[in-house]
Amino acid sequence: MINRKLIAAAATGLFGMMVAQSAFALSDNIKTLEHMGSTGASLDIETVPQDPDRAAAIRKTLQKVKLPSGFSIDLYAIVPDARHMAIGRNAGVVFAGTRKTKAWAVTDRDKDRVADEVKRFAPSVDLKVPNGMCFSRDGMLYLIEHNRVLVFPAAEFFYESPDVAIGVVTEQLVPESEESFNHGARTCTIGPDDKLYITIGQPYNVPPKDKMALYNKVGLAGIIRMNQDGTEREVYARGVRNSVGQAWDPKTDELWFTDNQVDGMGDDIPPGEVNHATEKGQNFGFPYFGGGHVRTEQYKDEEPPADVVFPQVETIAHAADLGMTFYDGKMFPEQYRGGIFSAQHGSWNRTTPVGARIMFTPIKDDGTAGEMRSFASGWLTEDTGEYLGRPVDVKQYLDGSLLVSDDTTGAIYRISYTGE
Template sequence: MKMNTMTFRSLTMLAFSLLIFSCNGKKEQQTEEANEETVVEQDSLLPLNRLNLPEGFKIEIYAKGLDGARSMAMGDDGTLFVGTRREGNVYAVKDTDGDYKADKMWTIASGMTLPNGVAFKDGSLYLADVSRLLKYNNIENELDGPSEPELIYDDYPEALHHGWKYIAFGPDDKLYVPVGAPCNICDSTMVDERYATITRMNADGTDREIVARGVRNTVGFTWHPESKELYFTDNGRDMMGDDVPPCELNRVTEMGQHFGYPFCHGGTIADPEFGDQRPCSDFVPPVQNLGPHVAPLAVKFDTGSMFPESYKGHAFIAEHGSWNRSKKIGYRIMLVKLDANGNATSYEPFIDGWLDEESQEAFGRPVDLLFLQDGSLLISDDVGDAIYRVTYQG
């Protein structure tokens, strides 16, 4: 059957129009998916059956596909904001159907330098890069395309070594921001007194001051639910051997206290390079010495109604895990039990199994902890690229 010229031209134009529509449709779809995309669950890729939990507890995937998931902050409308260190992205995920599994994900910032720290207050997301702090106003209503952030400050030290920050608002409504030492071991305060400290400020960046000194590198802190005292983890120095020094859990009871770095470690161990300058008796000892090189990050207290009463008022710690021991340790969630005076009485595993003891391979490294309103516990993992949810079923 022959096709006349007019029919051929019409069909050709129709096919060309359909091709243009198809390409434009794909472009629009790709643009939309760059801002919002469904979180794909990949439970089978993470062997959660290898994890050891106390009787009655259960761990599941809350969100997957967040490359290098690190610090977490929860928004007022249920949006979980997740900072990263590896890729320079900041994510938002949301459980829109109430099944405690995130089903939507947005990349709200990219191309940043170690945007580890996130905090949420009064509808705004605060995001800490190495030397600057940004504020995203009305963020939960602008997840598809956030407005240009407000610059709070850009004058903190720029050193990348221990430059990533964990930030949080305290019970005094101040924003707490640490500044890690720019080295393994050095007296960095000779360069800038803010190094090896925890600072705090108003939400607009004013009235900045130093809260604690002698803090090598804290990437996690919180406040006791009753005393309101600041508790923080600190990563011990390297290159003193497999078992020395310990990492630390510390408590601030007065403004400006000094916790030993670089002169003293673990409350009693003089540093081989700086220990002859000041005695350990000059400094505040740890509440609890943790394992050597376990890289403790987040610390949180359980104040919810889900976990048994025996866990209330005690400190959960995410140990990221060692990289500098002949045999790795850490890669677990630990529990430090405290007495009525806030002093440690025990240090024991809560969840472990991310590290295979025989092969020395780990499928995950815990980073941050966050308790949800229902009392369940979220754990971020920057190797598994996941957020886990721990529940107690009794």
């Protein structure tokens, strides 16, 4: 495990000499990078051409996107397989994960709000499903893989090189027996308590009963938290089928998260969820409930926990609600401040496809959710059911605009407000 106090020493070259060795076997490159050594990786880092013809085609699609009056959307960058994002506070570098083997660093060098460079982040490190990205308040970039957590001190400085300062937080998020290609995209946030929060889906549509004791123990079908050095891991929330989005309300310091619900029950049930966690130890109902108040067939005869926390928002079934963010910027009108922007990736098995849009949920004065409504739509062609794009994550940029990732198009968009 790494020691939090030692991470800051990376910039002065002391990190590698002082960091404790992981209890698990590390790749040779990570061992080298932990000691601030050079791996010999090529300085010619893979970049993504911002091809004008490709950019023009994406912008043509964006002309179909419907937004409230005064808002506009444009292409920010071509980013293959772009999933969850983290935005640096110093230079505004956008780090984007994927569900494959690469992560990207996206840089707007001339500050015209269109990226000039997209290049591979940490190319000398082998990654597996590096979906989740989040920054600590002091500039540490956490990357959540399928079954490992890495930290990159001073990521906005070291990202220019193929070799980056690195630490291993944990080499095992879930038991090896529970590794699966299904529901393996993790997300992360740093809570007001400076702990690292990670969503961990479980590999089944509905898990068998003999798995639940293990899952409840390790945090599968839940949200875990730990210190930023990986110590004091604990289960924060249970009964969460497959959350792929979380955010903290800056007014209340409370966690909200999306949750994708059970398939195979029909087009219109069960609903998706936006949940509100107010304290450690709450149970959000899965697998007793498949979504909202809809019971699963497999657990219909089981007594659910008496204190199940039902969702604040029940969303349209199978729309696949993913990334989310609270808006506290100043660019958008007052009515959006303090509310939640979230991405609906779109259904994969619904007879009539739904989703592929950005939603907005206002938060009332009492801290509960108002009615969710569509904010940006048009990526789903109504007459053919074809997806022109599938939003994954939404994050507030430094200037108060919104960035939206799309893993189908392979792009990041920027939504801004001028009032014109």
